[in-house]
Amino acid sequence: MSMRVGDESGRARAESNDAGLAPSALVPSPRGGEWRRALRAFRRHKVAMVGLTFLVFIFLACFVGARFAPSPTEQALLEPTHGPSWDHWFGTDELSRDELSRVLHGGQVTLKLAIGVAILTTVIGVLIGAFAGFYRGWIDELLMRFTDLWIALPALPFLAVAVSIGTVDLGPLGSLDLGGPLGMTILLSLLLWGSIARVVRGATLSLREREFVDAARTIGSTNRRIIWRHVLPNCLGPITVNATLVVAEAILVESTLSFLGFGIQPPTPSWGNLLTYAISNIEDTWWLVVFPGAVIFLTVLAVNFVGDGLRDALDPRRQVRG
Amino acid sequence: MSIGAVPLLEVEGLVQRFAARGGHRLAVDGVSFTVQPGETLAIVGESGSGKSTVARIVLRLLDPNAGRVVLDGDDITRVKGRALRRVRPRMQIVFQDPYSSLDPRMTVQATVAEPLRVAGRRGEVGVRVREVLDLVGLGPELADRYPHELSGGQRQRVGIARALVLSPELLVLDEPVSALDSSVQAQILNLLVDLQRRLGLTYLFISHDLAVVRHVADRVAVMHLGRIVETAPTEALFAAPAHPYTQALLSASPEPDPELERQRRRIVLRGDVLDATEVTSGCRFRSRCWKATEECATTDPALIVLGGGEPSPARHQAACFHPS
Amino acid sequence: MSAPPRPGGRPGDQPGADLLPALQVTGLAVEFPVERALVRAVAGASFSVMRGETVALVGESGSGKSVSALAIMGLLDPPGRVTDGEVRIAGQPVLGLREEQWRTLRGRKVAMVFQDPMTSLNPSHRIGRQVAEAIRVHDAAVSRSDAKARAVALLERVGIVPAAARARDYPHQLSGGQRQRVMIAMAIANQPDLLIADEPTTALDVTTQAQVLDLLRDLQREMGLALLLITHDLGVVAGIADRVVVMYAGRVVEEGTVDAIFRRAAHPYTRALLASVPRTGDVRGALHSIVGSPPDPGERPPGCAFAPRCTLAEDRCRAKVPDLRPVAEYHRAACVFGDQITVGRLVP
DSSP states (O other): OOOOOOGGGHHHHHTBOTTSSSBSSOSOOOSSOHHHHHHHHHHHOHHHHHHHHHHHHHHHHHHTGGGGSOOSSOBOTTSOOOOSOSSOTTOBOTTOBBHHHHHHHHHHHHHHHHHHHHHHHHHHHHHHHHHHHHHOHHHHHHHHHHHHHHHHSOHHHHHHHHHHHOEEEOGGGOEEETTSHHHHHHHHHHHHHHHHHHHHHHHHHHHTTSHHHHHHHHTTOOHHHHIIIIIHHHHHHHHHHHHHHHHHHHHHHHHHHHHHTSSSOTTSOOTTHHHHHHHHTTTTOTHHHHHHHHHHHHHHHHHHHHHHHHHHHHOGGGOOOO | OOTTSOOSEEEEEEEEEEEETTEEEEEEEEEEEEEOTTOEEEEEOOTTSSHHHHHHHHTTSSOOSEEEEEETTEEOSSOOHHHHHHHGGGEEEEOSOTTTTSOTTSOHHHHHHHHHHHTTOGGGHHHHHHHHHHHTTOOGGGTTOOGGGSOHHHHHHHHHHHHHTTOOSEEEEESTTTTSOHHHHHHHHHHHHHHHHHHTOEEEEEESOHHHHHHHOSEEEEEETTEEEEEEEHHHHHHSOOSHHHHHHHHHSOOSOHHHHHHOOOOOOOSOOOOTTTOOSSOTTGGGOTTOOHHHHHSOOOOEETTSSOOOTTSOEEOOSSOO | OOOOOOSSOOTTOOTTTTOSOSEEEEEEEEEEEETTEEEEEEEEEEEEEOTTOEEEEEOOTTSSHHHHHHHHTTOOOTTOEEEEEEEEETTEEOTTOOHHHHHHHBTTTEEEEOSOHHHHSOTTSOHHHHHHHHHHHHOTTSOHHHHHHHHHHHHHHTTOSSHHHHTTOOGGGSOHHHHHHHHHHHHHTTOOSEEEEESTTTTSOHHHHHHHHHHHHHHHHHHTOEEEEEESOHHHHHHHOSEEEEEETTEEEEEEEHHHHHHSOOSHHHHHHHHHSOOTTSOSSOOOOOSSOOOOGGGOOSSOTTGGGOTTOOHHHHHSOOOOEEEETTEEESSTTHHHHHTTSSOO
16 A cells, blocks of 8 residues: 655645646536536537437437338349339348348347447456456456456457357356357457456556545445445546447447458348448449448447547546635 | 543554665654543654654554554554454544545535444434534535535535544544645634544644644654654643754744744755665664764664653653753 | 835845836736636736745635736646736736747746646656756757756756766656755756746645745845745745735735735735734644635625625625725735724724
8 A cells, every 4th residue: 555655745736636737726616416517518529419419310220210121131032132222222232132221230239239248348347457456466466467368369269269169058048159149249248348447447546545545444444345435436437438439349340250250140130241242242232331331430430429528528637626 | 631541542663664666664663652532642744754654554554564553452453354343433534635535426425424334323324414514514505515516624624524423532633734725724723623622532633734733732743754753742842842853843834924034043954854765773863963973873862751750641752862 | 016125135136227027917817718607717916026026926725826827927728818917027028929939938037936846847857957958948059068067057056966966867766855956947047037936845844845945045146036936835925025915816915025914914814814824933722713715716706805704894895896005105905994904903
């Protein structure tokens, strides 16, 4: 535990805010808790709001709108494969299936997977990061080397091997198809939790030195309680931002893997595997690449925008003291 | 303050080593003192003196390398786990920085109620929190505010309220007013003195500011580089400081009186504070002391009672071969 | 307001020759937009500093003293901006100067020493090099070896000895007091007219503080600097200042010689502040404290900002902000009762 020998600078610290040069007690802070302030700041971030709007739209389209689209598996056999038309906004694919509804249904799969990955990585990452950062010492070393292992794991070979294993029998839990959406969610989570663990560890390391953690100790709080009540709530900012970025990453990784044939296997559509066949015939059926590609691109962009907005809104530097 | 009664806090031979570049550094080197129930003992020192470390050891936030901490007759030096949690409510701390000592995500109510929840006294929360906020002069309307919505003085009051909610016997105050504006310092100091009187509290008051100490302390212990170099009742210390370091400290403390400042002969010490890893033998102050002799370099001065007689908390003691 | 003759025996003032203030601030106003409102951190401050004198700018949080210093040096970060007033450094108007113009001024005509030297010193450069940089930035003609020699001489002057050896140290190898001395060395490297020190000793131990203040005093005497010292510590003020400017809630509320302020304070706030500071000469007992706390910059009352805490406040105080008016020679206060308070006829 570090010792604060420089209590000479206590006044200095208390009277200067995080931004360093800027003087304290300058600006009155708005009333209300952390989240209300952050929400206000987020709403003012135009780019983030645009991203959020688009995401809401995409989610609605994929989960609600898909019901109204023609079936993704129905083949309009009387029509040859064609580009965008009034009946088929995104055209039809090589089996004369409606591309738009394939995109929408694929979106359901990809987006559910991405959110699932975000949640799972957050749970794993937070647990490991918080323990490592709080207890330090050999626990920290052990957990961080473990994390490094997973971060260093090459995604493609790992997934290729996993997918080739196919279905795994989990005994009482049933069987798990590693190439299916749930399997993919778990596999991708294993690959992506490292960054959140590191972020949480870093935040925990600095938070545990704060005096209110000492205060919690002096009133007799157990370590578990301190982590849960004091450390983690103060990490929510970086955790949220990171989770958002993992969503974007997951979409991209899934798309790439499915496109390469390692991810979600047909006939289950996903944004990635929609592109698999299309790429080789891009000259004849450009719409089969452009539309799904554009949707992936715009969605990932929107998620990044929202992540930017969240980061700015939750930046502690903006919290000037009154 | 009753001398001869059982001290509330007894600290004996505390030693604390920290790892540092090239070995370790002795932050606390053989510190012993007692605090009687109802009195205020001030520990004064500059940075590196070890005073904050001592506070942390007393509160069992740190495990000392050697020495004992005895609270009201119970040796609490090595207690852990549940036994430690039973002891904790009896001694609480008020921190220096009113901002970082409060969880920014918890309201005043939540912060002050937390000790009760941890102690399993959930049912008392409503009443006790109101009581204690009233004690420190905070109106109930502030209960739902967050730390960033409060002034420095108000935040410090919340810190004091939190420390009082479990009705501790001993309150450790680590530079409780150093980070506050001058006009607010006075308010908080008055509050602390008032609370002590009303609740019969015992204070261990850590500070670097001698003027503040003069206003609140019954006795003063001066620390320098991990050792107590002088201890005396407050008036005696200020009237006739014996150790050269104490004299230098008093001399260096600026007074808000231009005439006095112009006329005083200030003892300006040469050189800087020694790094605690560099001291090998003898008195740790000798490198800056104008009275240093051969003896000071070879032998460690122990605390001696000025004027002879038995050492006791009420006597004036200094660790010097040439006390004034 | 012209400066008074300085109290006995401080050589280094050139009588008559330097009637131009090293620093002249007139009606300075600084605003910060917050949410939908505009907060006036500084609402019309005026003061000046002559060569060879030390002026202490005193105030608590929210007083606007640090913001004023930043504005004077052109270091105000947006969205904060100066909305009114004039600042002249050695006669030259500086508000609204572009960065390149500031670069020639800073270090040369005006230098600043901050509170926390650790953030102002580059932790990855040796201190000798940083001082030499400060020299060469303003005079590219100086050779590396000359700059190095001058840097070593400066380090010696500020008390870092043995200078040649310590010039090779990194900032983290020095103590807080030593780092502050290095900052001072860098500040005086080019013989500025004006030195602004923002709480230079607040983060230091009392014994180190005494050393650094002595150093500043010596340097000032030697170089005839104008020193603007920003601080909240009245003890430091009493020890080093010639004149004092007291700020409260964004305005100057009192201004006078150090003796006038400490012995014949005219503004209730100044009086209350002086009464509430603990002194080592005091006897144990309750401190005189002021009810309430300084107002938030966004929540200042109309009229006198101190009225809610003042025992003498009347309706006219709450209606209109009192002007800064003379209460004695070289002594002004922004209080309608100022002239009575200063002579003791009225006691707040």
